[in-house]
Amino acid sequence: MDWQKVLAERNTRMKASEIRELLKLLDQPEIISFAGGIPDPALFPTQAFADAMHATLTGPASGAALQYSVSEGYRPLRDWIAGQMAAIGVPCDADNILITSGSQQALDYLGKLFLDPDDTALVTWPTYMGALGAFNAYQPRYERLDPHSNRPVEALAEAASEAGGRVKFAYLSADFANPTGETLDRAGREALLDMAESLDIAVIEDAAYQVLRYDGAPVAPILALELARKGDLEACRTIYCGSFSKVLSPGLRVGWVVAAKPVIARLVLMKQAADLHSPTLNQIATDHVARAIFPEHVARLRSVYAARRDAMLAALAQHMPEGVRWTRPEGGMFVWLTLPEGMDGAALLAQSLKTEKVAFVPGRAFFADGSNGNTLRLAFSVADEAMIAEGIRRLGRLIGGA
Amino acid sequence: MDWQKVLAERNTRMKASEIRELLKLLDQPEIISFAGGIPDPALFPTQAFADAMHATLTGPASGAALQYSVSEGYRPLRDWIAGQMAAIGVPCDADNILITSGSQQALDYLGKLFLDPDDTALVTWPTYMGALGAFNAYQPRYERLDPHSNRPVEALAEAASEAGGRVKFAYLSADFANPTGETLDRAGREALLDMAESLDIAVIEDAAYQVLRYDGAPVAPILALELARKGDLEACRTIYCGSFSKVLSPGLRVGWVVAAKPVIARLVLMKQAADLHSPTLNQIATDHVARAIFPEHVARLRSVYAARRDAMLAALAQHMPEGVRWTRPEGGMFVWLTLPEGMDGAALLAQSLKTEKVAFVPGRAFFADGSNGNTLRLAFSVADEAMIAEGIRRLGRLIGGA
Numbered sequence: 001m002d003w004q005k006v007l008a009e010r011n012t013r014m015k016a017s018e019i020r021e022l023l024k025l026l027d028q029p030e031i032i033s034f035a036g037g038i039p040d041p042a043l044f045p046t047q048a049f050a051d052a053m054h055a056t057l058t059g060p061a062s063g064a065a066l067q068y069s070v071s072e073g074y075r076p077l078r079d080w081i082a083g084q085m086a087a088i089g090v091p092c093d094a095d096n097i098l099i100t101s102g103s104q105q106a107l108d109y110l111g112k113l114f115l116d117p118d119d120t121a122l123v124t125w126p127t128y129m130g131a132l133g134a135f136n137a138y139q140p141r142y143e144r145l146d147p148h149s150n151r152p153v154e155a156l157a158e159a160a161s162e163a164g165g166r167v168k169f170a171y172l173s174a175d176f177a178n179p180t181g182e183t184l185d186r187a188g189r190e191a192l193l194d195m196a197e198s199l200d201i202a203v204i205e206d207a208a209y210q211v212l213r214y215d216g217a218p219v220a221p222i223l224a225l226e227l228a229r230k231g232d233l234e235a236c237r238t239i240y241c242g243s244f245s246k247v248l249s250p251g252l253r254v255g256w257v258v259a260a261k262p263v264i265a266r267l268v269l270m271k272q273a274a275d276l277h278s279p280t281l282n283q284i285a286t287d288h289v290a291r292a293i294f295p296e297h298v299a300r301l302r303s304v305y306a307a308r309r310d311a312m313l314a315a316l317a318q319h320m321p322e323g324v325r326w327t328r329p330e331g332g333m334f335v336w337l338t339l340p341e342g343m344d345g346a347a348l349l350a351q352s353l354k355t356e357k358v359a360f361v362p363g364r365a366f367f368a369d370g371s372n373g374n375t376l377r378l379a380f381s382v383a384d385e386a387m388i389a390e391g392i393r394r395l396g397r398l399i400g401g402a
Numbered sequence: 403m404d405w406q407k408v409l410a411e412r413n414t415r416m417k418a419s420e421i422r423e424l425l426k427l428l429d430q431p432e433i434i435s436f437a438g439g440i441p442d443p444a445l446f447p448t449q450a451f452a453d454a455m456h457a458t459l460t461g462p463a464s465g466a467a468l469q470y471s472v473s474e475g476y477r478p479l480r481d482w483i484a485g486q487m488a489a490i491g492v493p494c495d496a497d498n499i500l501i502t503s504g505s506q507q508a509l510d511y512l513g514k515l516f517l518d519p520d521d522t523a524l525v526t527w528p529t530y531m532g533a534l535g536a537f538n539a540y541q542p543r544y545e546r547l548d549p550h551s552n553r554p555v556e557a558l559a560e561a562a563s564e565a566g567g568r569v570k571f572a573y574l575s576a577d578f579a580n581p582t583g584e585t586l587d588r589a590g591r592e593a594l595l596d597m598a599e600s601l602d603i604a605v606i607e608d609a610a611y612q613v614l615r616y617d618g619a620p621v622a623p624i625l626a627l628e629l630a631r632k633g634d635l636e637a638c639r640t641i642y643c644g645s646f647s648k649v650l651s652p653g654l655r656v657g658w659v660v661a662a663k664p665v666i667a668r669l670v671l672m673k674q675a676a677d678l679h680s681p682t683l684n685q686i687a688t689d690h691v692a693r694a695i696f697p698e699h700v701a702r703l704r705s706v707y708a709a710r711r712d713a714m715l716a717a718l719a720q721h722m723p724e725g726v727r728w729t730r731p732e733g734g735m736f737v738w739l740t741l742p743e744g745m746d747g748a749a750l751l752a753q754s755l756k757t758e759k760v761a762f763v764p765g766r767a768f769f770a771d772g773s774n775g776n777t778l779r780l781a782f783s784v785a786d787e788a789m790i791a792e793g794i795r796r797l798g799r800l801i802g803g804a
Contacts, residue, residue: 041465050459063443251682280653
């Protein structure tokens with residue numbers, strides 16, 4: 001059978017994620033990995049999940065936990081999330097919340113909700129490569145999102161229209177962004193909201209790392225700033241995507257979306273048609289574990305990851321040669337490295353895996369236009385301080401000798 | 403914000419599923435429900451799942467169970483499925499298998515893989531309404547699939563081309579179909595394969611109910627028949643969608659797709675972009691439970707559901723007035739009822755909920771063209787024999803008096 005004859009055109013845009021392919025390398029114990037943006041499994045609250053699963057599956061609601069459930073998501077979990085959102089400036093109720101299978105699914109659904117072929121999505125340069133992967137299926141074009149630039153928005157609208165579509169949304173990771181580790185400041189967030197108003201587009205705020213702040217003052221979520229302007233969540237254009245993946249467990253695939261009710265209602269229909277609902281038991285167990293240990297567990301993660309970030313920044317200062325620059329994140333899991341002009345992150349990775357046994361993600365895949373090959377992403381979330389020091393030492397040696 | 407301005411066109415095709423809305427009625431204890439096509443939660447192997455979850459989360463692989471994992475799915479589970487497939491005439495290996503979040507997700511992904519707007523999908527009249535829901539997001543048109551008809555396929559190809567697309571696939575539930583309970587015989591399956599060859603299209607075989615056969619001789623899966631013709635799975639155009647939802651647990655959302663490797667490879671990329679992977683722990687637990695109890699558990703389900711089917715068929719024979727027809731399924735969960743011409747299933751449901759407290763699904767939503775309003779689907783999977791007898795008695799009274 002010649003499958004090309006029956007494939008939809010959108011498939012031409014789908015290709016393997018470098019990150020996912022790289023994850024396969026993590027099984028090799030001799031590699032020091034700064035590659036996957038994954039939490040340290042040694043920090044998972046496994047006992048709390050074991051207890052929650054056991055209580056649920058041996059209790060009176062065991063049948064319900066294994067049964068079909070509503071597409072919106074488990075109501076007690078949505079209520080708990082509503083409480084968390086209120087604490088960061090976004091009071092809302094359960095009808096403003098959809099449970100998704102990780103925030104990756106939220107990005108897929110939002111692409112599906114908004115993007116017709118040749119529409120324009122605004123993304124930062126660089127941006128989360130998984131967002132590009134999710135959106136690509138809906139065949140958009142991309143324009144660079146830079147809230148601090150003075151570029152007039154009319155030019156963006158015009159270019160989008162000439163390309164046969166419309167600007168539909170701006171997507172960004174505002175806190176400790178994947179891949180740069182950088183946080184958009186309040187002025188940038190306000191400028192972004194002004195820009196979204198002018199263009200009359202949605203804002204997708206990816207908050208996957210938001211609670212993982214190690215120092216510095218928190219910046220209000222974009223959705224909180226918009227709500228403060230408008231006084232009513234139903235009038236807001238910002239769509240907030242949260243996740244338990246970086247804090248409790250990525251393997252259970254539980255994330256959420258907070259938005260105005262008409263958006264949630266459409267996403268619920270979409271989810272109904274696409275996978276009915278996220279797994280019932282996973283939502284119940286996440287609810288139990290979140291209620292039991294969330295603040296203490298987050299405090300523990302902050303302390304461990306902050307020490308690893310410090311170890312990485314110290315090692316970079318000690319071992320990187322002249323001409324290499326990097327970010328100094330206040331949270332999250334990533335440091336973003338810029339190599340001297342002309343060096344290539346992908347070539348460096350190939351060499352590094354061979355001679356230094358150090359893994360990272362070359363930066364090119366995070367740029368919608370595949371530019372900036374002289375960058376790379378270092379995750380400090382999995383290796384301990386000693387391994388970080390050793391890995392950065394080797395990497396500095398390699399870059400210095402290259 | 404005026405959301406209409408930024409919504410993608412595909413959203414115009416998405417609407418609430420009558421089944422999912424009806425599920426909300428099941429909470430009312432005074433209703434006898436023949437509505438949801440859901441397994442009886444009293445039959446879930448909850449202890450086996452509790453044991454599997456406990457063993458996994460307190461064992462040496464607890465970290466891996468809560469961590470990100472590969473998009474293809476958990477290898478031991480894919481190996482177990484490969485063994486099951488071999489037993490029904492489809493020897494294959496793990497690379498022919500993708501784990502999905504229920505077979506609903508497989509339908510969504512296959513629609514995404516194949517359908518450009520205005521392409522044609524062939525579906526039975528009636529068909530699983532969730533398949534229409536999943537495919538609708540990709541804006542196809544539908545033509546009636548009838549393997550036993552003598553309609554020349556050239557007409558289908560021509561109509562598809564005139565509509566601005568191409569016939570991409572035929573979708574059907576071959577065994578104890580949702581909603582009719584009917585099984586396509588071997589001659590029909592062979593005719594379908596001939597037709598697919600002529601049109602050069604894919605065949606999507608939805609096997610969600612396949613193991614739930616209560617009597618009669620098994621018919622080989624369409625994929626097994628095609629494999630017997632061609633001798634090589636890589637040459638086959640049939641894509642088989644399986645599910646643990648009807649047998650072990652729907653709430654854990656674990657299903658699978660079996661197909662030629664190029665199809666699986668594309669679906670893996672799609673899943674990577676859409677939700678990274680199905681929950682790791684759910685796949686591990688399903689693997690444990692399937693290996694521990696699958697054959698005995700299926701035997702138990704067959705015995706309980708067969709008795710309920712028998713009770714429903716006996717009650718229908720006793721209580722339905724002249725002019726009402728129904729199917730006699732050899733398995734699955736459904737009997738399909740055809741009311742006298744001019745009666746309307748939806749109006750009957752409204753009346754039934756009010757005066758008889760009996761729920762079912764009106765048939766119209768299962769037809770791509772919304773025709774055949776004088777039909778309805780009765781599920782015998784949840785109510786026990788006494789409730790089935792009473793519910794059908796009330797329904798017969800209502801139809802007879804209407």
